[in-house]
Amino acid sequence: MAPEPDPKPPERPDTITVTPPGGDYDSLWEIAQRLFEDPTRWESIYQANRDVLDNPNDVRPGMRLRLPMEIYPGHIRAAAGGFDTEKHDLGEFVNAAAAELNAIGNFWGDDKLGTTFFKGEGGRMGYEAVSGQIIEGIDVLQDAHHEIPKRLRLVADRTEVTDWENVTTVLAALPTPDPDRPIWGEPHR
Structure with a gap:
C-alpha cells in the first residue's frame, strides 16, 4: 500500500x-x-x-x-504521493466497473438477441468490442497513474530549473516499455 x-x-x-x-x-x-x-x-x-x-x-x-525560479523537489515529490494515493482508489473503481460491464454482457444471454447485442451485427460493433475498448482505455489510464509518480520523482531528482511545459517535454521523452503506447505524450518515432 x-x-x-x-x-x-x-x-x-x-x-x-x-x-x-x-x-x-x-x-x-x-x-x-x-x-x-x-x-x-x-x-x-x-x-x-x-x-x-x-x-x-x-x-x-x-x-x-x-529565491530563484527553480524546481522545489519536495513539492514535486508530494504531488507524486498524491498520484500514488489516487492509483489505489482508481484500481478499486476500475475493478468494480469491469465487474459491472461483464455482468451487463452476461445478462443478455446467448439467444439471437443476446448474441447480436454482444457480438454486433451488420458491421457494427457489439457490446463485447465496445466494452473491450473502454477497458483498454482504462488500462492506459491506470498505466499513467502508475508511471506519473515515478517520473515526477525522476524530475525532482534531476531537474534544476524548468517550467511545467518543460516538465511535460521531459516526461514525454522518458523511455517506456512499449514505444507504441507511451504513458505521456505522443509515441516515439
Missing part, C-alpha cells in the same frame, strides 16, 4: 529570511541544501540577490533574500 502523502505539500517560498549562525538558513549553502536539495545551487541564490549582496559571504541574520 502506498504511503499517505502529506496533507499539504510543501510550498517553495519566494523569499527566505537568513537565520543566526546554526539556524536552518544561515548561509547560501544551507538555504540551497534545505530548499533545493543541492547545496551547490547557492550561486543561483547569490545571483538572484546581487542587488543586496556584494559577496556571497555577506549574508546576515534577518536579511530577506529572493
Whole structure:
C-alpha cells in the first residue's frame, strides 16, 4: 500500500529570511541544501540577490533574500504521493466497473438477441468490442497513474530549473516499455 502523502505539500517560498549562525538558513549553502536539495545551487541564490549582496559571504541574520525560479523537489515529490494515493482508489473503481460491464454482457444471454447485442451485427460493433475498448482505455489510464509518480520523482531528482511545459517535454521523452503506447505524450518515432 502506498504511503499517505502529506496533507499539504510543501510550498517553495519566494523569499527566505537568513537565520543566526546554526539556524536552518544561515548561509547560501544551507538555504540551497534545505530548499533545493543541492547545496551547490547557492550561486543561483547569490545571483538572484546581487542587488543586496556584494559577496556571497555577506549574508546576515534577518536579511530577506529572493529565491530563484527553480524546481522545489519536495513539492514535486508530494504531488507524486498524491498520484500514488489516487492509483489505489482508481484500481478499486476500475475493478468494480469491469465487474459491472461483464455482468451487463452476461445478462443478455446467448439467444439471437443476446448474441447480436454482444457480438454486433451488420458491421457494427457489439457490446463485447465496445466494452473491450473502454477497458483498454482504462488500462492506459491506470498505466499513467502508475508511471506519473515515478517520473515526477525522476524530475525532482534531476531537474534544476524548468517550467511545467518543460516538465511535460521531459516526461514525454522518458523511455517506456512499449514505444507504441507511451504513458505521456505522443509515441516515439
